[in-house]
Each structure stands twice: as structure tokens, then as C-alpha cells.
Amino acid sequence: MESLNYTKLSRSKKRITILGAGIAGLVAAYELERMGHEVDIMEGSPRIGGRVWTHRFGDASDAPYSELGAMRIPSQHQLVLHYVNELGLADKLRKFVTVFEESNALMNVQGSVFRLKDAQLLERYQGIFQDARYSQKTRLFAAWIKTIVDAIAPGALRDGLEQDLADRLMDELERSDLDPYFSEDGQTIDLHTFLKENLGFRARCSKALDVFFSDILTETSHDLLQLEGGMEQIIDRFVAAIKAPIRCNQEIVSLTVKNQGVEIAWIENGQRYTRHCDYVLCTIPFSVLRKIELIGFDAPKLNSIRNTVYCPATKVAFHCSEPFWQKEGIAGGASISGEGVRQTYYPSVQFKQGSSLLASYTIGDDADRMGNLSETERYQYVQTVVSKLHPELKQSGMVIDATSIAWGNYKWSAGGCTVHWHDDSKVPAYLEAARPQKSLFFAGEHCSRFPAWLQGSIESALEAISDIAAFQPMVTQQTVPFQSGILPTAQPRILSGIHG
Numbered sequence: 001m002e003s004l005n006y007t008k009l010s011r012s013k014k015r016i017t018i019l020g021a022g023i024a025g026l027v028a029a030y031e032l033e034r035m036g037h038e039v040d041i042m043e044g045s046p047r048i049g050g051r052v053w054t055h056r057f058g059d060a061s062d063a064p065y066s067e068l069g070a071m072r073i074p075s076q077h078q079l080v081l082h083y084v085n086e087l088g089l090a091d092k093l094r095k096f097v098t099v100f101e102e103s104n105a106l107m108n109v110q111g112s113v114f115r116l117k118d119a120q121l122l123e124r125y126q127g128i129f130q131d132a133r134y135s136q137k138t139r140l141f142a143a144w145i146k147t148i149v150d151a152i153a154p155g156a157l158r159d160g161l162e163q164d165l166a167d168r169l170m171d172e173l174e175r176s177d178l179d180p181y182f183s184e185d186g187q188t189i190d191l192h193t194f195l196k197e198n199l200g201f202r203a204r205c206s207k208a209l210d211v212f213f214s215d216i217l218t219e220t221s222h223d224l225l226q227l228e229g230g231m232e233q234i235i236d237r238f239v240a241a242i243k244a245p246i247r248c249n250q251e252i253v254s255l256t257v258k259n260q261g262v263e264i265a266w267i268e269n270g271q272r273y274t275r276h277c278d279y280v281l282c283t284i285p286f287s288v289l290r291k292i293e294l295i296g297f298d299a300p301k302l303n304s305i306r307n308t309v310y311c312p313a314t315k316v317a318f319h320c321s322e323p324f325w326q327k328e329g330i331a332g333g334a335s336i337s338g339e340g341v342r343q344t345y346y347p348s349v350q351f352k353q354g355s356s357l358l359a360s361y362t363i364g365d366d367a368d369r370m371g372n373l374s375e376t377e378r379y380q381y382v383q384t385v386v387s388k389l390h391p392e393l394k395q396s397g398m399v400i401d402a403t404s405i406a407w408g409n410y411k412w413s414a415g416g417c418t419v420h421w422h423d424d425s426k427v428p429a430y431l432e433a434a435r436p437q438k439s440l441f442f443a444g445e446h447c448s449r450f451p452a453w454l455q456g457s458i459e460s461a462l463e464a465i466s467d468i469a470a471f472q473p474m475v476t477q478q479t480v481p482f483q484s485g486i487l488p489t490a491q492p493r494i495l496s497g498i499h500g
Contacts, residue, residue: 013037016468017264020283021246022050023070024443024457026238027083028281028465035469039244042266044251044284045412048239052454054230055403057319057356064347064356065230066317068405070454071345071358072096075223077455079462087237089227096224097348099151102333105346106389109147109338113389119187121147128166137182138173144189149209151336151343152216154311154364157421160206168204176201192217208421215452228349234454252284257296257437260473265293279471281464283444283457285310286433287414297437304432308446310415312408314367316360316382319401323347323355324392340366341385354400359386359393363416371406378404417445417452434460441468 014037018025021043029039047053051069058064073080073096084090099105103117109124121143122129122136129143142165149161161169181194195202195213202210227233239246253272254265262280266273282289286308294302325346332348337360345358360382362370370378379402387393407416420429434447443457443464450456 014279014468015039015277016279016281017042017262017277018281018283019252019264020044020050020444021048021248022283022444022457023052023234023238023454024283024445024461025050025281026235026242027458027461028283028443029242029244030238031462031465032468033243035465037469041242041244041246042250042252042264043246043248044266044288046248048246048248049232049235050283051407051413051417052231052235053405054232055317056230057354057401057403062352064319064351064354066315066347066356066358066403067231068315068317068403069407070231071226072098073225073227073454074218074221075225077450077453079458080454081225083234083238083458084227087234087241089233089237092227092229092233093225094228094349096226097332097346098220098222098224099334099336099343099345100148100220101222102330102346104329104331105333106330106335107147107338108336108389111338119147128162128170131170134170134174137178138170140187141173141178141181141189142170145191147336148191148216148220149212151334152219152363153212155366156364157209157212160209164205164209169201172201172204192220211421218453226349252292254293255280255282255295255440257440259438262438262440278473279439279441279468281441281443281461281468283442283461285413285415285444286418286446288412291414300432301435301437304429304435308429308433309419309421310408310446311363311417311419311452312367312371312406313363313416314360314370314378314404314406314408315358315362316370316378316404317402318357318359318379318383318393318399319403320355320357320393321398321400323351324398325357325390334361335389337386337389339385340369341382342366344386344389359383367406367408367416371409375402375404420451434463436464436467436471439471439473 016032016037016039018029018039018041021041025041029041032039053069054065055068056063056065084093100116105116107114107116107119112124122140125143129139146161150158176198181190195217202213249268251267252264253267256263262277264275264277264280286305287310290305330346332346334343334345337344340362341360343361345361347356373381383393383399392398407413430447430449434442436442441464443460445451445453445456447460448456450459
């Protein structure tokens, strides 16, 4: 694994103010301190962790919990796993059983409920899936693609797939040899291998759907991991390791880029304050940053801040008195609840008393509709829909407590994550998002090629601190030359160099 001796880049001590105490801000603070720099962290919200948020149903250390934010780690995301190991959490890693991986999980397709292993999808759909011009294999394969996309994608992409199938994708499937991608019983498909080996199919999709297929491949991977005890343990370990103060409830309201330094203004306890900073690393999501007064930014940067697209996400979790789904042979994974609830995830870790159920995980238009309900209405709606799969949810005392987050409506994120589905620019949009404004630098998942993942937040933070270390505000300042840029691979440029 590559290493980089950052100490060569930081012979002069710098003072850096970090805006945002999510994973990007914490990684940056952790590494900048190890490089010998002085940092302080300002967080607008009352809590540390950003979109890493483990909700615990009770104060006991072994109480059931649900992940309201990040909940899984792809095994190829080596930057995340590096810090999991360095922070002493490697023994907590467990397999994350994901959607379509548990054969006993349930599916609600157009009002019909059945087990994944008993799908018989051609009996569930009408329209193009019953068109006798196409072979049964083509129609079944298309039905599985529709089912997988419907489970994960927002409404616009679901509709886009229907149109793409009718226009050209059914014909493309009919011309393809689909036999290698069916299971032995001929009832399920290996979409991962098919998409990797049939680039012509993806080339005939709409661009948005093609990009989203990459997300689907990650979300349905058999190599996903989780942290037993909650993902927020990563945040807690970083906070314990960082010496710098982390101040919450400091809402940034203005950023002014100057020839020398950055002036920031914030509201705290109803009072407005200003200060001048030598260097600032901004990890605030652009969905929030665009509501702040921005002075001294160039036009391309302002366009990037205004136009970066965020996808809403809403989660609803129940504290249940018992893991009733285990009686049906379900040991993890997810059921497809249909309607506006979409995915229902079961924990694949055990709790001593009771359990938790991520009853609904939605993105896009479904998340918006769910997010616009009151919390009480949201809980009632999810309980009603999921009880069509699991009537036990209606039993008295089964649901002890509930919690939810609508990230699209949450003041400090105004979105679940950035998306690249509609990025038609010649240069990837995240490169402009990450570009500094003099001594104002940027990091976060919106500044990376891994949007929506911890890997992206961490990679962008490491890029930003490289740029900060190499920055020369005055011609006379002596620093060692360094060629910065986007990481060519997902391998960390850290490890042995920073820490001796």
C-alpha cells in the first residue's frame, strides 16, 4: 500500500479552521495535527458526526440501535478500512447482509407478497413483460432488472427504465446470451456479472440510469461490511484522538475570501461574530453553503455551489420487543416493502433485549414524500405498509419506540448525498467542487468520485490537506514543492509516512 511522508510538505506550522465536524472534517483535523499544524473545528449543528448517526434505543451499552446515516462499508473502500483499523475498531467489522442477499426476505410487488426465493416474477408484471415478441428468458431477465431498480432507485429512474426497456433495452436483451447470468434453477439473475460483461446494454440506457447502475452494483454487493456497535464508533474514536477544540452551535453565515486569508462570520447564542483565518477547510455540504453569504468566490465556483445536485434520503427505524422476522428464517438483508416505503432492513447483528428494524429506507421522490409527513404520520404510514409483509408489527407492544431522519429537510445537510446521475459536464463536477479559492479549501463527499460514501469524504479530506500543506501564500515562503491532484486510485496515500 502506498505511503506519503506529509511531514515534507509541512515544515512551517499553519493554523487551519475546519468548518464541519463530519467525517471529512474529523479526518482532516486528525491528520493535520499529526503533521504538526494547529487546527480548530466549528460545527453549526448541536452534534458531531454529520451524516454518520447511530441512534440507540436506550442508554445501555448493548441497547438495540439503528443507523440513520452511513450503515455499510464496501470492502474495496480501503481508506475507510484503514481508519477502522487505526482507530482500533477492526475487531468490530462484520458482514453486512444486503438487499436481495437473504432468500427468505419478502417482496411486495403490485400488492402481491411473496418470498424472494419464490419470486416467479413473470406472474407479477404486465405490459412489456408479457410481450410475446420476446422470449421468456428476455422477459424474466427484464423483470428482475425492473425489480432491482424499483427497490433502490428514485421514481424518475424507475420510470426511465420502463421507457428504456420499451424503446431499446428489450431488443438488446433479446440479442444477448442470457444463459450464463441465470441461477441454476433459472429463476434469479446475476446482475453484477451481466452489467460488467455487457457494456453495450449500459450504453443503450439513459445516462442517468447507466450511472445509477454503478450505485446498484455497490449496494447489492456481497462484500459489504458494518461495524458491530454502530458506525458512530468511528466518530467517537476520532474525537478522542483529536486535541483541537470542536465547537458546536456555531452557524456559519458568511465567508469572505481575501488575498490573505478568509474572513468568516457565524451566529452563536443569537450573536454574530467575525474572525480572520489564515486557512479554512470547508466541509459544509453545498446544499447548505449556497444559503450562506459568499464573497470573493469566482464564477465557476459559485456555479458549482449552486448547481451541485443532492438527493434526499429518509429513514424510519422501529425498536421492536423481539426480532419476530427470525421466526420466518430471515437473518438479515432487506425486504422490498413497495409503495412509498421501498426497503426494509433487518439487523444482521444480535441484541440481548429486543431488536431494531430499519423499517423504511427511501431516496428521491419517495424520501421527499415521507419527509414531508409529520413524525407521527410517518411512523403510522410505515407501520401500516410494512405490516402487509409482517402483521406482527400491528401486535400490541411489538413497536416500543421509533425514530426517523429526513435528510432532505435536515437543516445541516439539506440532502442525503450528492448524485452524479445527471452530470453531463466534460470535466467531472466533483473536481470543480473540490477546487480551492485561494486559502479556502473544500472537502466532503460532494468533492469526490465516491459520492454518498465515507470513502469519498475521507479521500477528499486527504486531498485537501495535501493542498493546504503545499499552499504558498507568499513567494518568499519556503516549502518543498508538491504536485497535488486527485488520487489516481482508491488506495490511501498515508499510513507509514504521517505516523512515523
